[in-house]
Amino acid sequence: MTSRKLNVAMMGSPRGIKCFIITLGTLSSLYTGSSANVFYSPDEKFTARMGQLETMMLNRLDERMDSFERRLEQKLGQQFTAMQKATDIKWLKLNDKFTEMKNVIAQNSGAYFTSCRTVPSEFSNVFMIRPPGINTQPFLAYCEQDFLGGGWIVIHKRFDGSLNFTRSWVEYREGFGDPDGEHWMGLDKIHKITRSGDYELLVQLKDFDGTGKLALYDGFQVDGEGAKYKLRFGQFVHGNAENSLDPSNGARFSTFDQDNDQHGEGSCADFYESGWWFKNCMNANLNGLYQRYDKSNKTMNWFGFRNDLQGLKEASMMIREKVKV
Numbered sequence: 001m002t003s004r005k006l007n008v009a010m011m012g013s014p015r016g017i018k019c020f021i022i023t024l025g026t027l028s029s030l031y032t033g034s035s036a037n038v039f040y041s042p043d044e045k046f047t048a049r050m051g052q053l054e055t056m057m058l059n060r061l062d063e064r065m066d067s068f069e070r071r072l073e074q075k076l077g078q079q080f081t082a083m084q085k086a087t088d089i090k091w092l093k094l095n096d097k098f099t100e101m102k103n104v105i106a107q108n109s110g111a112y113f114t115s116c117r118t119v120p121s122e123f124s125n126v127f128m129i130r131p132p133g134i135n136t137q138p139f140l141a142y143c144e145q146d147f148l149g150g151g152w153i154v155i156h157k158r159f160d161g162s163l164n165f166t167r168s169w170v171e172y173r174e175g176f177g178d179p180d181g182e183h184w185m186g187l188d189k190i191h192k193i194t195r196s197g198d199y200e201l202l203v204q205l206k207d208f209d210g211t212g213k214l215a216l217y218d219g220f221q222v223d224g225e226g227a228k229y230k231l232r233f234g235q236f237v238h239g240n241a242e243n244s245l246d247p248s249n250g251a252r253f254s255t256f257d258q259d260n261d262q263h264g265e266g267s268c269a270d271f272y273e274s275g276w277w278f279k280n281c282m283n284a285n286l287n288g289l290y291q292r293y294d295k296s297n298k299t300m301n302w303f304g305f306r307n308d309l310q311g312l313k314e315a316s317m318m319i320r321e322k323v324k325v
């Protein structure tokens with residue numbers, strides 16, 4: 001290893017050659033030097049000095065080669081990581097583009113999926129769907145594939161506060177936002193989807209410290225507008241976010257311009273600047289204000305998350321038809 005390095009350094013490295021020349025320059029002074037109390041002939045002295053010199057040179061060259069190798073490895077490592085990142089980004093962009101193209105083709109050809117369960121992709125994304133209960137045109141929905149086996153139709157999603165959720169009755173009925181970003185699917189669609197089958201509901205939450213929690217319900221159903229989009233579900237199945245939706249079971253939907261709650265003194269929706277299934281008033285309000293703290297608990301919150309009503313960073317509600325076994 002050492003001799004290889006010496007050859008490389010002397011033949012290919014300007015630094016190695018320079019070192020070699022400088023060291024030869026000092027050779028004569030080494031040759032004329034003397035060691036105390038030991039007699040050496042001039043030839044022996046020369047040989048001894050040459051030996052020392054060779055050892056010194058080899059050590060120096062070793063150090064330089066090691067340093068050079070370390071720098072080279074570091075540089076190559078950085079370049080490799082950068083290339084890897086660039087490749088990952090390109091791959092993600094290509095994947096997004098591919099999905100977008102598929103959706104455009106699907107839209108133009110009238111093709112659609114009957115649910116997010118039948119979407120042939122393991123990646124979460126927007127797809128054209130028309131569940132059995134929907135008698136209108138297929139529509140774009142976000143299919144979530146990352147939780148409990150995937151196949152979830154996202155009906156509500158918030159993660160950065162870019163969308164205002166203080167909305168009117170009509171807006172909550174029709175839906176608002178972009179399925180690919182923050183959005184509310186709309187009570188009318190949610191009603192039509194859930195009336196025709198047995199659906200479960202998954203609530204996914206994350207706080208500002210990055211802690212994520214889930215809550216799973218079965219028998220999720222939203223009644224029609226005549227029943228003020230009353231929420232009904234069977235039972236809280238499990239989840240570390242705890243069952244904070246329980247007080248909303250059987251509640252009608254309310255907005256600031258439609259008070260359908262059971263709170264005699266004023267409107268919960270108006271007070272909390274939200275649209276939600278309020279009774280008197282609630283233990284969870286995922287359409288509240290997007291902020292971390294509020295002294296009146298007007299935030300997007302879920303009591304069971306941490307036994308308080310402080311604001312959460314992310315929340316989404318997703319539904320999936322149960323498979324009959």
Ligand SMILES: [Ca+2]
Pocket residue numbers: 259260261262263264265266267268
């Ligand atoms: Ca009221």
